[in-house]
Amino acid sequence: MLKLIIGIVLGAILSVVAIWQTAGKLMFEETVSPFTVEETVARIQHNVQAAGNGWALFGLRYPTRPVEAEGVSVLPVIAIEACSPKYSGPILKDDRTRFLSLLMPCKISVYKKSDGKVYIGTMNAGLIGKLFGPLVAETMEHVVADQKKFLEFDPTKPAPALILPKAGGEGGGGGAAAGGC
Amino acid sequence: MNWKTLARAAALLAGLAAFGAQAVPSLGDKLPRVAKGTADHGKFKELQRVFKSGPDVTKACLACHTDAAQQVQHTRHWTWEVVDPKTGQMLGKKNLINNFCTTTVSNEKDCMACHAGYGWQDKSFDFSREDNVDCLICHDSTGTYRKLPGDAGHPVYVRKEFPAGSGKFVEAVDLATVAQKVAMPSRANCGSCHFFGAGGDGTKHGDLDSSLKKPGKHLDVHMDAAGLNFSCVACHKTVDHQVPGSRYEFAASRSGPPTPRGKYDAEPAACQACHGDKPHHENPLLMDRLNVHTDKLACQTCHVPQFARNAIGTEKSWDWSTATKMGPEGKPIVVKDSAGRRAFDSKKGNFAWDSFLIPEYRWFNGKVAFKTLGEKIDPAGVVEINRPEGKPGDPGARIWPFKVHRGKQAYDPELKNLLVVHTAGEDHTALWHNFDWPKAIGTGMQTAGLPWSGKYDFVATEMSWPITHMVAPKGDAVTCAQCHTGEGRLAGVGGVWLPGQHRNAIIDTMGWAVVGLALLGTLIHGGIRVCVLCRRKKGTNPQ
Incomplete structure (x- = not known):
């Protein structure tokens, strides 16, 4: 009996360690981009605009700027924010899931690493959705499908222009706000 | 009374003394503040007049600075010519082909916007005339002095649209105001040419662009506008207008301690001139190990982890073979990349740009073998427009970081040499005016006095630029693991045993x-x- 209990406890500990080690990697996904940081961002932005389902650009963030202001040299990171009221609306209406506004708007991060390659970082929306009940799970399934479209690049098409944030318009801080995000 | 109490008492007394010094202003504090320097050029009668041209200003300058023009005339900034002491080759912009706009020959009216002189538009330019020297390009402190391509080095005398048809206008320079406010060269003065080489911000060097006018510490610890705020001449310490630290006399290695401040140094622009060759001393566990590296590595190899570390970026390649291709309507077009940088221009061909680039590393002893006009090439391979020399075991060589700019240029497939192309100008043979390669090459080669078979094709070329600016804070230097690993940065350099990479x-x-x-x-x-x-x-x- 003692052996059984020790076995169960050891198994539980090992499971916790395994989850602890892999959970972080499961929550986020990372792929290499064949383009420069700016071109990758621009292509994603244009894909977001073409994706339909209410998707709109919400903003463009440069998280390295305050770090540089502190005198630290850091490789470039640009975060694209996109939102679709079609998907965010039901989640924000429900008191039980409204706290998920913490994850809004959707973010896709484009960054360079010290190996010189450009990477695209996304959240594993499918996995996260499954953790918060059927409403969120179903919504996130749609988000995952659209997110795949955001990252489909056609290298034969010329590089589009970066869409820079402008006050009151799409891509700016207030752009998608009118859409409910 | 122990030593701590004594120290506290001393600190208190020092504080009181400092307070006293502030509380009682000295005579100097009561007097009006004076400008930096000892001469206010605005008060000189010679400069209180209307100037019609740049040479007019120079004449006024020379009334007091009697030897200045002659000094300038002995510099590379004036002659654009350098004699290689080893080979006797005539180098300098006047004699070389580069990987960008290719050559100044037959294009002087445009290129001389960056000459420290007035009027060089062809071979007839008089290099001995002192009033042809442009003092203001280096000494303007107003930021209003502008020289544009097409004016043979003269500043803007009449308000003009630039570029033509753009709807943007450049104001005429108020020469009197500029002359009255001359100063020691700032980063903006040097940068007016060196930041914009090859026709655009950051295009050529990769470690020099307009972000260095007012950089943060993250971009360059020495030029940090809120910190050390070094001007270019703080390192490129100029004597008699001779600016040291050129790529034609490169100090690739240097041994020994730093030179004391105020003492003459033949290589003041080298890092070791101030830091010595054993500069690491803060971490007792690492300093010996780090200092051992200075026998093999240039300081910049670790301390410039990436170049073009900003949104401006730098040009990686220039492919001339696609120049003269027109847009869908048969008219010249310009296409920009996602970041708004030039990607294609019917006048010039295709470009590729990027930011935060990892340098390529090579052994370098400071000597560079350049391709001169008319020199034979091997079109079967990549033509090295310039080749940094040096190899492992050479005591004067170190592993250096380089920006390697790649491209394609016109060459003569029969005579096997790179071609001189007349690009700039409004005449009917200029490539950027008529989009006709044979006419442009014909004029270019004739002006250069070189034979041409009448045929042309394009060959792959590359040009290497040592990286030495944009020195990052020490905490952001290249880490050990970035080299000491299987596919580390120095993979393929050879000649040095790298634990972690070599087995x-x-x-x-x-x-x-x-x-x-x-x-x-x-x-x-x-x-x-x-x-x-x-x-x-x-x-x-x-x-």
């Missing part, structure tokens, strides 16, 4: 054998002790 099977086997034997010994030793302990316990057990 030797015998040494590895011996090392692992030692580890294995040590483990085995520990296990045997531990096992014996456990056995002995068990036996003792059994021996003392009454049952």
Whole structure:
């Protein structure tokens, strides 16, 4: 009996360690981009605009700027924010899931690493959705499908222009706000 | 009374003294503040007049600075010519082909926007005339002095649209105001040419662009506008207008301690001139190991981890073979990349740009073999427009970081040399005016006095630029693991043993054998002790 209990406890500990080690990697996904940081961002932005389902650009963030202001040299990171009221609306209406506004708007991060390659970082929306009940799970399934479209690049098409944030318009801080995000 | 109490008392007294010094203003504090320097050029009668041209201003300057023009005339900034002491080759912009706009020959009216002189538009330029020297390009402190392509080095005398048809206008320079406000050269003065080489911000060097006018510490620790705020001439310490630290006289290695401040140094722009060749001293555990690296590596190899570290970026390649291709409507077009940088221009061909680039590393002893006009090439391979020399074991060589700019240029497939192309100008043979390669090459080669078979094709070229600016804060230097690993930064450089990257099977086997034997010994030793302990316990057990 003692052996059984020790076995169960050891198994539980090992499971916790395994989850602890892999959970972080499961929550986020990372792929290499064949383009420069700016071109990758621009292509994603244009894909977001073409994706339909209410998707709109919400903003463009440069998280390295305050770090540089502190005198630290850091490789470039640009975060694209996109939102679709079609998907965010039901989640924000429900008191039980409204706290998920913490994850809004959707973010896709484009960054360079010290190996010189450009990477695209996304959240594993499918996995996260499954953790918060059927409403969120179903919504996130749609988000995952659209997110795949955001990252489909056609290298034969010329590089589009970066869409820079402008006050009151799409891509700016207030752009998608009118859409409910 | 112990030493701590004494120290506190001393600090208190010092504080009181400092307070007293502030509270009672000195005579100097009561007097009006004075400008930096000892001469206010605005008060000079010679400068209180209307100037019609740049040479007019120079004449006024020379009334006091009698030898200045002659000094300038002995510099590369004036002659655009350098004699290689080793080969006797005539180098300098006047004689070389580069990987960008290719050559100044037959294009002087445009290129001389960056000449420290007035009026160089063809071979007839008089290099001996002192009033042809442009003082203001280096000494303007107003930021309003502008020279545009097409004016043969003259500043803007009449308000003009630039570029033509753009709707943007450049104001005429107020020469009197600029002359009255001359100053020592700032980063903006040097940068007016060196930041914009090859026709655009950041295009050429990769470690020089307009972000260095007012950089943060993250971009360059020395030029940090809120910190050390070094001007270019703080390192490129100029004597008699001679600016040291050119790529034609490159100090690739240097040994010994730093030069004391105020003492003459033949290589003041080298890092070691201030830091010495054993500069690491803060971490006692690492300093010896880091200082050993200075025998093999240039300081910049670790301390400039990436170049073009900003949104401006730098040009990676220029492909001339696509120039003269028109847009869908048969008219010249310009296409920009996602970041708004030039990607294609019917006048110039295709470009590729990027930011935060990892340098390429090569052994370099400071000598560069340049391709001169008319020199034979091997079109079967990539033509090295310039080749940094140096190899492992050369005491004067170090591993240096480079920006390698790649491209395609016109060459003569029969005579096998790069071609001089007349690009700039409004005449009917200029490539950027008429989009006709044979006419442009014909004029270019004729002006250069070189033969041409009448045929042309394009060949792959590359040009290497040593990276030496944009020095990052020490905490952001290249880390050990970025080199000491299988596919590290220095993979392929050769000539140096890199632990972590290079392996030797015998040494590895011996090392692992030692580890294995040590483990085995520990296990045997531990096992014996456990056995002995068990036996003792059994021996003392009454049952």
